[in-house]
Amino acid sequence: MSNSTAVVNLEGVASRAGPGAATWGSRCRGGTYLYLAPALVFLVVFTYYPMGFSAYLSLFQWNVLTPEKVFVGLENYLTLWRQPLFWLVLRNNLFYALGAIPATMVLGLFLAILVNQKLGAARGIYRAALFYPTMIPMVAAAMLWVWIFNPGIGLFNYYTGFLGLPRLDWLYDRHWALPAIIIMSIWKNFGYYMLIYLAALQGIPGELYEAAGLEGAGAWARFWSITFPLLGPTSLFVFVVAIISSFQVFDQVFVMTQGGPADQTNVLIFYIYQNAFRFWDLGMGAALTTVFICLLLVLIALVFRAVGRWVYYEGE
Amino acid sequence: MHLRSAMWLTVAVLLAFAATLPLAAAAEAPGKLIRLTFYYPVGVAGPLAKVIGEMADRFNKEHPGIEVVPVYSGDYDPTLQKVQTAVMAGNPPDVFIVEISELPTLLAMNAVIPLDDYVRKAEGGKYWEDFFPAFRENSTLRGKIWWIPFQRSTPVLYWNKDLFKKAGLDREKPPQSWAELKDMAKKLTVREGGDTKQWGVTISGGWNDWLFEAFVRQNGSWLISPDGTRVNFASKEAVEALDFWVDLMHRDKVGPPHSTWGSTPPDFVAQQTAMLYHSTGILTFLRNSAKFDFGVAFMPKSKSFGAEVGGGNLAIARKIPKERQDAAWKFIEWMTSGENAAHWSVASGYVATRQSSYNVPAMKEFLAKDARYLVARDQLKYASGKMMAPNFQKIREILKKQLDDAVDGKVPPQEALASVQTQVEIVIKR
Numbered sequence: 001m002s003n004s005t006a007v008v009n010l011e012g013v014a015s016r017a018g019p020g021a022a023t024w025g026s027r028c029r030g031g032t033y034l035y036l037a038p039a040l041v042f043l044v045v046f047t048y049y050p051m052g053f054s055a056y057l058s059l060f061q062w063n064v065l066t067p068e069k070v071f072v073g074l075e076n077y078l079t080l081w082r083q084p085l086f087w088l089v090l091r092n093n094l095f096y097a098l099g100a101i102p103a104t105m106v107l108g109l110f111l112a113i114l115v116n117q118k119l120g121a122a123r124g125i126y127r128a129a130l131f132y133p134t135m136i137p138m139v140a141a142a143m144l145w146v147w148i149f150n151p152g153i154g155l156f157n158y159y160t161g162f163l164g165l166p167r168l169d170w171l172y173d174r175h176w177a178l179p180a181i182i183i184m185s186i187w188k189n190f191g192y193y194m195l196i197y198l199a200a201l202q203g204i205p206g207e208l209y210e211a212a213g214l215e216g217a218g219a220w221a222r223f224w225s226i227t228f229p230l231l232g233p234t235s236l237f238v239f240v241v242a243i244i245s246s247f248q249v250f251d252q253v254f255v256m257t258q259g260g261p262a263d264q265t266n267v268l269i270f271y272i273y274q275n276a277f278r279f280w281d282l283g284m285g286a287a288l289t290t291v292f293i294c295l296l297l298v299l300i301a302l303v304f305r306a307v308g309r310w311v312y313y314e315g316e
Numbered sequence: 317m318h319l320r321s322a323m324w325l326t327v328a329v330l331l332a333f334a335a336t337l338p339l340a341a342a343a344e345a346p347g348k349l350i351r352l353t354f355y356y357p358v359g360v361a362g363p364l365a366k367v368i369g370e371m372a373d374r375f376n377k378e379h380p381g382i383e384v385v386p387v388y389s390g391d392y393d394p395t396l397q398k399v400q401t402a403v404m405a406g407n408p409p410d411v412f413i414v415e416i417s418e419l420p421t422l423l424a425m426n427a428v429i430p431l432d433d434y435v436r437k438a439e440g441g442k443y444w445e446d447f448f449p450a451f452r453e454n455s456t457l458r459g460k461i462w463w464i465p466f467q468r469s470t471p472v473l474y475w476n477k478d479l480f481k482k483a484g485l486d487r488e489k490p491p492q493s494w495a496e497l498k499d500m501a502k503k504l505t506v507r508e509g510g511d512t513k514q515w516g517v518t519i520s521g522g523w524n525d526w527l528f529e530a531f532v533r534q535n536g537s538w539l540i541s542p543d544g545t546r547v548n549f550a551s552k553e554a555v556e557a558l559d560f561w562v563d564l565m566h567r568d569k570v571g572p573p574h575s576t577w578g579s580t581p582p583d584f585v586a587q588q589t590a591m592l593y594h595s596t597g598i599l600t601f602l603r604n605s606a607k608f609d610f611g612v613a614f615m616p617k618s619k620s621f622g623a624e625v626g627g628g629n630l631a632i633a634r635k636i637p638k639e640r641q642d643a644a645w646k647f648i649e650w651m652t653s654g655e656n657a658a659h660w661s662v663a664s665g666y667v668a669t670r671q672s673s674y675n676v677p678a679m680k681e682f683l684a685k686d687a688r689y690l691v692a693r694d695q696l697k698y699a700s701g702k703m704m705a706p707n708f709q710k711i712r713e714i715l716k717k718q719l720d721d722a723v724d725g726k727v728p729p730q731e732a733l734a735s736v737q738t739q740v741e742i743v744i745k746r
Contacts, residue, residue, distance in 0.1 A: 063707075064400075064421055064424055064425060064706065064707055065424050065706055065707060067424075067425065067426075146579070150579070151572075152513075152583065152586060152588040153586055153588070166510055166511065167510075167511045169572065169574070171574075172521075172572060172573070172574035172575055173574070174574075174720070174724055174726075258522075258576075260521070260574065260716070260720060261521075261573070261574040261720045261724070262717055262720035262721045262724065262726070263717055263720075274713070277397045277400075277401075278393065278397065278709045278710075278713075279707060279709050279710040279713075280400055280421075280707075280709075281710075
């Protein structure tokens with residue numbers, strides 16, 4: 001992303017430099033591509049080639065029992081289509097995205113606005129404390145939450161007990177296991193979004209709020225008319241990152257539930273892992289990977305199209 | 317000038333490098349050291365990695381030409397994945413332990429060598445017969461011996477004597493039959509309002525497919541034929557066994573329907589459950605952690621007592637030179653000697669795989685202090701081999717999914733097991 005911005009800027013400089021500088025400009029463009037080449041080589045070798053190869057592999061039956069690849073065309077995809085578990089996995093992913101993304105974003109924004117207030121010396125402590133879960137490695141955090149969600153001696157039931165809520169089996173209950181993972185993931189991720197929002201909030205000029213104050217706008221009006229629109233690009237960025245990471249969810253599931261009970265927490269990446277490395281069905285794993293990549297591309301394209309219309313970029 | 321000195325420098329460096337090569341080779345030639353990579357899992361709670369490390373050190377000291385490098389590779393599933401990946405990449409670990417049901421998969425991958433020639437010569441030909449018959453079962457396929465029993469177990473029933481007393485039961489009498497189990501579990505379950513404060517019995521999740529096979533055995537049937545070609549998941553006996561689970565976990569709610577293999581031993585220690593079905597391999601962990609008196613019993617019977625063995629065996633990779641395979645065999649033979657099998661059993665709580673291990677003085681002394689370690693061995697009389705088939709990982713997932721659905725009351729036992737039957741038939745025929 002930053003690389004392409006660099007190209008645009010250089011071109012801008014070259015065209016503004018007037019006539020006579022044209023040759024320098026074209027030479028410069030060649031230079032830019034030269035400088036970009038190493039990054040491109042890395043992308044091709046480690047990203048696009050594996051992606052293409054995985055799409056190629058998805059056309060073969062290749063597993064423990066057929067160690068020699070057999071070409072089967074689209075059979076792996078058809079098998080997936082007919083497999084109820086595949087649809088359950090997609091449903092779980094969707095449920096996770098719907099549960100985790102809005103909550104994490106709203107919480108991140110809300111807390112960013114709070115810790116952006118003049119809190120005096122306590123501000124640093126608040127910021128550090130709220131950001132803390134983000135710094136813990138996911139696997140360690142997941143191990144911790146296995147105990148927090150323990151039905152008998154876990155903290156979570158202990159606290160909800162004070163609120164008069166019934167004790168739940170959380171990770172061991174087919175209805176509550178996925179919500180439990182969502183709760184844990186919100187706790188783990190909101191700090192990251194809060195940090196991004198905080199940075200964006202500090203980029204909003206104070207004069208705007210002063211002017212609004214003079215006009216007699218209340219806090220609510222100031223939020224909707226100034227903060228929210230000016231955070232548009234940040235929200236878009238956060239939203240895209242959140243979608244991607246919601247489809248990448250794996251560590252929590254691996255550590256906390258292994259996809260159980262009865263596959264109620266089985267998600268796409270875990271399902272790929274199961275097929276490729278546990279059942280050693282590489283053809284199926286490759287087919288799933290291809291589905292996963294296409295799904296993500298389509299989703300992100302949709303987001304950019306839909307959101308791009310009403311996100312306001314400064315300087316446009 | 318500069319260029320020339322740079323050239324000379326390069327030549328000098330190259331020469332110096334070349335000079336070390338023959339020296340290095342010469343240093344290695346006499347009494348060449350064979351370094352073996354040994355992947356092993358730890359399938360149960362406890363610091364067993366330390367015990368393996370200590371045993372490998374002892375072996376290395378006693379065998380100057382060989383150095384075994386133990387590599388801890390997670391629990392059973394990750395270990396299998398690492399071995400499979402390494403085999404596929406053409407760089408397998410020389411010797412490794414994986415879970416016993418994976419033998420057909422290893423054979424399909426052409427990953428291991430038969431050990432018959434080694435076994436026949438070992439200990440004057442008396443080596444193999446000394447292993448408990450039930451432990452030998454998962455070693456043989458297509459008429460050959462492929463691997464040697466090492467960390468072996470059966471499931472057993474643990475019961476909390478203090479909680480038995482509190483519930484008005486005889487603290488020394490664990491349930492003998494399914495009916496007694498259900499009855500006692502009801503008395504041992506403590507509820508407050510809608511919450512269960514204490515479960516009667518926990519049939520541990522994670523490897524509940526293994527425990528389920530034991531229940532089917534007790535009810536007089538089997539799930540997969542020993543050669544891995546026929547499946548029998550939907551028998552009347554299996555349906556009855558699953559229905560009994562549904563009774564405990566869904567209708568009477570005296571046991572948690574879901575749990576994990578790692579979480580249930582601490583639950584038992586925290587007195588969250590009064591009885592626990594788990595591997596005998598956790599006995600040492602429980603002994604060290606529980607602040608109350610507990611007992612170890614045979615799993616209760618239905619038509620008869622019944623269990624199947626579990627755990628991991630030692631195998632030698634196929635795609636390594638013969639001299640490494642010979643060295644690997646020396647290591648396996650040493651690890652599974654009567655004395656070392658006894659040592660491993662005392663340190664871990666696993667059943668010693670050799671009958672002669674129980675005559676080793678250190679073992680006798682240890683068992684005199686705590687007879688609970690004998691229960692699993694005595695249960696071997698009623699035990700048979702564990703089910704095994706190609707692509708067992710997938711079969712296991714299929715079975716576990718349907719077990720989960722059944723004990724949640726989502727699918728009737730009959731239907732759940734019929735579904736397992738159809739799906740597993742497809743996996744095996746593929």
